[in-house]
Every structure is written in structure tokens, then in C-alpha cells.
Amino acid sequence: MKTSVFRRLFAINFICWFYLTPALAETARPDVADVTWQNWLKNQIETHPDVVAAQQQLKAELFLADGRRQPLYNPALETEFEHLENENNYRFGITQTLDVWGKRTNRRQQDEFLRLAAEQNYAQTYQDKLTEALSELVTYQASKARYRLASEQEQQIDTLFQLIQDRQKAGDLGQIDVNLSQASLIQKLDETAQAMAEFQAAETRVRELFPGLPSGKAAIPAQLWQVNPGQEPDAVLTENHPRVLFAKAQWAIQKEASELARLDTKAEPTVGINAGRDGDEDVVGLTFSIPLNVRNSFSAERKAAAESALSAEANYLAVRRKQQFQAQAAGRIVQQYQIQLKRWKALLSQNSDDSRKLLTQQWRSGDLGTNEYLLALQQNTAGALSGIALQEKFQLAVIAWLKSTGQLKTHMLHSTQNQI
Numbered sequence: 001m002k003t004s005v006f007r008r009l010f011a012i013n014f015i016c017w018f019y020l021t022p023a024l025a026e027t028a029r030p031d032v033a034d035v036t037w038q039n040w041l042k043n044q045i046e047t048h049p050d051v052v053a054a055q056q057q058l059k060a061e062l063f064l065a066d067g068r069r070q071p072l073y074n075p076a077l078e079t080e081f082e083h084l085e086n087e088n089n090y091r092f093g094i095t096q097t098l099d100v101w102g103k104r105t106n107r108r109q110q111d112e113f114l115r116l117a118a119e120q121n122y123a124q125t126y127q128d129k130l131t132e133a134l135s136e137l138v139t140y141q142a143s144k145a146r147y148r149l150a151s152e153q154e155q156q157i158d159t160l161f162q163l164i165q166d167r168q169k170a171g172d173l174g175q176i177d178v179n180l181s182q183a184s185l186i187q188k189l190d191e192t193a194q195a196m197a198e199f200q201a202a203e204t205r206v207r208e209l210f211p212g213l214p215s216g217k218a219a220i221p222a223q224l225w226q227v228n229p230g231q232e233p234d235a236v237l238t239e240n241h242p243r244v245l246f247a248k249a250q251w252a253i254q255k256e257a258s259e260l261a262r263l264d265t266k267a268e269p270t271v272g273i274n275a276g277r278d279g280d281e282d283v284v285g286l287t288f289s290i291p292l293n294v295r296n297s298f299s300a301e302r303k304a305a306a307e308s309a310l311s312a313e314a315n316y317l318a319v320r321r322k323q324q325f326q327a328q329a330a331g332r333i334v335q336q337y338q339i340q341l342k343r344w345k346a347l348l349s350q351n352s353d354d355s356r357k358l359l360t361q362q363w364r365s366g367d368l369g370t371n372e373y374l375l376a377l378q379q380n381t382a383g384a385l386s387g388i389a390l391q392e393k394f395q396l397a398v399i400a401w402l403k404s405t406g407q408l409k410t411h412m413l414h415s416t417q418n419q420i
Contacts, residue, residue, distance in 0.1 A: 040217055042413045044210050045130055054125040061118035068111035072104050073097040078274065093274025095287060101263045110256040117249035123242035123409075131403050134412065135396060136205050137220055142392035143195070143202040149384050150195040191381075220395070224412060227398055229331030234405065238323040241406030247312075247319040254305070254312035261305035265298045267291040323404065330401035337394035344390060 045051055075096045082089040206213060238244055272287040402408040 037217060037221055038413050041133070045126065045133060045413075048129060048209065051126055051129050054122050058118050058122040061121075062115060065111045065114040065118065068107040068114065072099050072107065076272075078272065080274075080276070087279050089276070089278050091274045091276030091283070091285070093272050093276075093285070093287070095270050095272030097268055097270040100268055101266050103260060103263050106256055106260045106263065110253055110260070113249045113252040113256065117246055117253060120242045120246035120249060124246060127242060127403060127406075127408050130408055130412065131399055133209050134220065134399050134408075136202070136209055137218060138392055138395045138399070140199075140202040140206045141219055142388050143199040145388045146385065147192075147195040147199040149381065149388070150192040153381055154192045225395060225398055227334065227401065227411070229334045229401055234324050234327040234331065237405035237407065238320065238327050241323050241404075244316075244320050244323050244406075247316040251309070251312040251316040254309040258302075258305040258309040261298075261302045265293065265302055267293055327401065327404040330397065330404045333397045334394070334401045337390070337397050340390060341394055344387060 046055075073096065075094050078091075078093045078095060080091040080093075206218070210217070267290050269288060269290040273285070274287065275282070275284045277283070399408065402411050
């Protein structure tokens with residue numbers, strides 16, 4: 001009974017000690033440090049090649065949108081020359097097709113929605129890259145903590161192995177204790193190698209996203225994890241999500257395109273004026289022409305555009321509903337992790353700083369066997385790894401919720417109070 005109690009004390013205390021180390025709790029200081037970190041991250045995202053490419057694409061689409069504001073028809077210059085016997089007859093004129101049905105007004109409205117769609121498409125790309133960057137930073141910190149834990153455990157068991165060998169020579173312990181500690185050390189060597197490989201892979205991904213990453217910028221400030229899902233209805237939050245706004249803009253564009261297709265079925269006249277010379281007389285003339293839509297009424301194009309508008313509307317409603325359910329699910333996940341983290345920290349607060357030393361003393365005095373001592377170390381490792389995983393999953397869940405509600409950029413880069 002005494003051994004079991006000490007083992008539990010050791011396990012709990014070790015987890016608490018590990019939780020308070022920089023490997024897991026490493027964060028920038030709040031207030032001024034947060035602002036500096038946010039500015040640094042903003043600069044890193046905006047200079048990433050993927051985001052730069054998206055920004056240039058945005059400019060290209062905005063230029064195309066500008067074209068929708070221009071006049072629909074250009075004037076046309078017409079000339080006519082005729083040589084008849086000893087006379088040269090000629091005329092010069094200009095014609096202009098008239099936008100009598102207001103197509104240019106429709107195109108201007110399209111321009112506004114094209115701009116909105118282009119901006120929201122860029123915003124979605126920006127948010128995707130920000131999500132990737134933050135997620136990689138979280139994974140990097142967690143893998144760093146796991147690697148540090150594995151290294152420290154390896155050193156601890158190595159020291160224990162050397163001590164057991166010395167005690168065997170002195171006759172205090174037998175060969176079984178040596179074999180147990182040796183097996184634990186071999187297992188820990190493999191775990192350390194795996195943790196190191198995971199950490200190096202995560203570090204490589206982070207370096208690709210953040211060349212020359214300063215050590216002080218690798219940890220996301222703690223206050224940025226202070227979120228409160230459920231404070232505002234998810235339906236309200238998701239209305240401003242880039243993906244929802246993009247789908248809504250696409251619907252509006254298709255509605256204007258449908259109206260423009262309807263106007264295209266109506267003929268528009270072309271008028272002109274010309275002047276010239278006919279024999280010995282000066283002449284001035286007026287021209288008028290209008291298409292006769294008798295062979296092709298363009299009704300098929302009008303119907304296709306109308307159906308496209310209905311399809312875009314249905315797509316918008318589907319995107320909005322999907323985004324709302326994703327936000328609800330992500331919010332519940334964050335709330336659940338918040339509860340588990342709170343309980344975990346409450347358990348850690350009940351520990352005594354001297355319990356780990358006390359358990360070690362019990363092993364040295366012989367009150368605790370080597371097998372039980374090694375089992376306690378294994379439990380310590382499992383508990384510490386669970387703590388790392390819990391915090392990592394919580395932070396990834398926060399990122400997913402902020403992304404699903406369209407608040408990621410505002411909260412992580414422009415938040416002044418660091419909470420929602």
C-alpha cells in the first residue's frame with residue numbers, strides 16, 4: 001500500500017513539474033510582447049510566396065472587374081470611296097451602338113460583386129495559410145516538448161542503470177534489477193529516436209513557413225488561446241466567413257449575368273452620321289440599323305443563365321449551412337478540451353514539490369522495488385505525454401474553431417484584448 005501511494009505521488013508530481021517547464025508552457029509575455037508577435041506573424045504570412053501569388057491574382061481580378069465599369073460599345077469609323085468616270089466620290093462617317101436597355105448599369109453591379117468575390121477568395125487563401133502556419137507552430141512546440149521529455153527520461157534511466165550496476169557490485173541489488181533497468185533504457189533509446197525524428201520533421205515544416213525563425217517567436221502567446229465559443233451564435237459569426245461571402249458573391253454575379261442574358265435577347269440600334277462628296281455636291285447622311293433576332297432569339301442562353309443563377313443560390317445556401325454546422329462542432333470540441341484542461345490543471349495543483357524526491361529516497365532505501373520504480377517512471381512518461389497531447393489538441397481545436405467562424409485573422413493578428 002505504501003509503495004502504491006508513493007508511486008502515485010511521484011507520477012502526479014512529475015507531470016506537474018514537466019507542465020511548468022518551458023517545454024510545454026513556453027509562451028511570449030502578454031501585452032506589448034503579444035503585439036510584437038502579432039506584427040511579426042502578419043509580416044511572415046504576407047511575405048510568403050503563396051500569399052504573394054494570391055495577392056497578385058487578386059489584383060488581376062480587380063483589373064478585370066474594372067473592365068465591367070467601362071462603356072459597353074465603342075464608336076466605329078466608316079469610310080467609303082468611289083471612282084466614277086472623272087469623279088471621285090467619298091464619305092466619312094462614325095457610328096455608335098446605343099445601350100438603350102441599360103446593360104452598362106447591370107455590368108457595373110456585376111463589377112461590385114466581382115470585386116467582393118475576388119477579395120473573399122484572397123481572404124480564404126490568407127486564412128488557409130495562417131491556419132497552416134499556426135497549426136505547424138503548435139505541432140512544433142508539442143513535438144519539441146515530447147523530444148525534451150524523452151531525452152530527460154533517457155538520461156534519468158541511464159543514471160538509474162549506472163546506479164543499479166554500482167549497487168549490484170556492492171551486493172545491494174541482483175541481476176534481475178540490472179536486466180529490468182537495461183530493458184527500460186533500451187526501450188527509452190527507441191522512444192527518444194522517434195521523438196527526435198518527429199521533432200526534426202516538424203522543425204523542417206516550420207522553417208519552410210518561417211525562414212530564420214527566432215526562438216522567441218516559435219511559441220504562440222498564451223492569451224491568444226483565450227476564446228469563448230458560444231458567446232455569439234454560430235450563424236451570425238459564419239455569415240462573415242470568407243467562404244460564405246465568396247459563395248454569396250458568386251450568386252449575386254450569376255443573378256446579374258442572368259439579367260444581362262435577358263437583356264441580350266433585346267436588339268439594340270446603331271446610329272451614325274457621315275459626310276462626304278458626291279460629284280460636285282457636298283452630302284451629309286444619317287444611318288440607322290438594328291439587328292433582327294428572328295433566326296436566333298438567344299433564349300437558350302437566357303435560360304442557361306437563369307439556371308446558373310439558381311444553382312449559385314443553392315450552392316450559397318449549402319456552403320452557409322455547412323459552415324454553420326462546422327462552427328458548431330468545432331465550438332463544442334473547444335469547450336470539451338477547455339473542461340479537460342481545467343480538470344488536469346486542478347489535479348496538478350494538489351501536488352507536493354517534495355514527492356518526487358521522497359519516492360526516489362524510498363527506492364534508495366529499499367522500500368520500493370526496482371520494477372515498481374521503473375513502472376512509476378513509465379507512468380510518469382505516459383502522463384506527461386497525455387498532458388502534451390491534450391494541450392496540443394486544444395490549441396489545434398481553437399485554430400479550427402476560429403477558422404470555421406472566420407475569426408482567425410482578426411483574433412490572431414488584430415486582436416487587442418486577445419480574447420473573443
